Amino acid sequence: MNALDPAGLECLAALAEAGSFDGAAQLLHITQSAVSQRLRSLESNVGHVLVVRERPLRLTEPGKVLLRYARQMQVLRADAARELGATLNRDERLPIAVNPNSLATWVLPALDPLVQRGLQEGFGVELIVDDQDFTHDWLRQGEVLGCVSTVAQALRGCACQALGAMRYVAAASPAFVARHLPQGLNRRNFAQLPFVTFNRKDDMQTEWVAKAFGVRDPQLRERFVPSSEAVARAAAMGWGVSVLPELLARPLLASGALLPVLPEVHLDVTLYWHQWKLSGEDGEVSRHGLMDQIGAALLAGARQALHPVPMAGGGDNPAP
Incomplete structure (x- = not known):
């Protein structure tokens, strides 16, 4: 060739x-x-x-x-x-894939200074949105240069670093709780109650129920609302129970628009940043390029917003 x-x-x-x-x-x-x-x-x-x-x-x-x-x-x-x-x-397009809940909470503030600078320097960050378990596929296929993912293993030619753990909690509106959960959510009634879910890729509700009640592969009545912010709003309107990012639920819980459901149960999902290792004509790996700056900005933002994870998370070990 x-x-x-x-x-x-x-x-x-x-x-x-x-x-x-x-x-x-x-x-x-x-x-x-x-x-x-x-x-x-x-x-x-x-x-x-x-x-x-x-x-x-x-x-x-x-x-x-x-x-x-x-x-x-x-x-x-x-x-x-x-x-x-x-x-x-x-403008050079720098596409990265992120999950909707990160986009709705901590990603935009983390990237804002870099994006504002890019308006002057002729480059732009394009955000591709997909479920956190699927953003890695965009990287594998070459559609994006980096991604926020739950996948811990780096592709060959990529670097991977742990960002932090996004905590998920269950909540429902006061009216929904009063009407449908006078005795609380339990093993006997969870299958009869609606759960507000992002889409069919979103398994956070089933994972939370499985953890809360020790049930394998629970079958839920789901109402799909394909927007992170709209899921929280639908829950506040009484559409059902929802398992939300703590970052998104916190102000609604503080205002009383939502009530916690089994607050002792939560899920922590570790997120990782993946990006291609870029080399110049001399073969040297870039350490200060735009993608490195995007990664650094996301890492700094994640450290402020997410829960810490053990240092053993992430790494540069390539996957086949």
């Missing part, structure tokens, strides 16, 4: 970002035929089909491998431009 054409890699990243040839052409300010030509040249160079040309457009497995490389090249270019004081043709 010959040296990879930077223009072709940029084209591949734009296709992944836009999801179409027309959208990629608009991002790169070139014609659609130029996008097709650059992609064909890159595919010819590597000897693989990189993009399945259908609606919606999707990358093949070789395409995902090169997308990881293309994303890393974009960040290295942004780092070089920042150090040289140069202006980029367009």
Whole structure:
């Protein structure tokens, strides 16, 4: 395989970002035929089909491998431009994946100073949202450069560091408690009561019930509300019991909008920051680039907001 054409890699990243040839052409300010030509040249160079040309457009497995490389090249270019004081043709996108509950609580304050600076320096952080057990898949597929995840094992070529433990507590509105829980939540009634849940990927409610009552694979009546803030609001409106991040529940509990349910039972979920180890042309691993700064900002914010975890958590051991 010959040296990879930077223009072709940029084209591949734009296709992944836009999801179409027309959208990629608009991002790169070139014609659609130029996008097709650059992609064909890159595919010819590597000897693989990189993009399945259908609606919606999707990358093949070789395409995902090169997308990881293309994303890393974009960040290295942004780092070089920042150090040289140069202006980029367009804002470099630094995609990271985070879970909804972190986004609703501590991630935005942690990233705010860096994002404000990026407005001036020509780079932007893009937040991709998925369940904390699935954000790691975005990193594996090359869609993002870093992720907040519950996965403790680092991918090969990635670094992993423990951020802290997000604590979850159960709560319900005073009206719901008075009407449905006069004797409290227990093994006999939990299956008859509604639980407010983010979506079908969210298993926090079932994990909490399993811990609280020693029940294996409990079956719950779930009401899905796909927003962390809206889940808390629905619980306060009396839609059911919800297992919420302590950070999100704390002001509602303090105001009396929510009441604790079995406050002696809580779940601590350890979160980890994963990012690709980026190297320059000399092979040296970057230690002060933009992704390192994003990681440092998230680590500092997590240390202020989350519960500590044992030092043994996290590490750089690669996973197959």
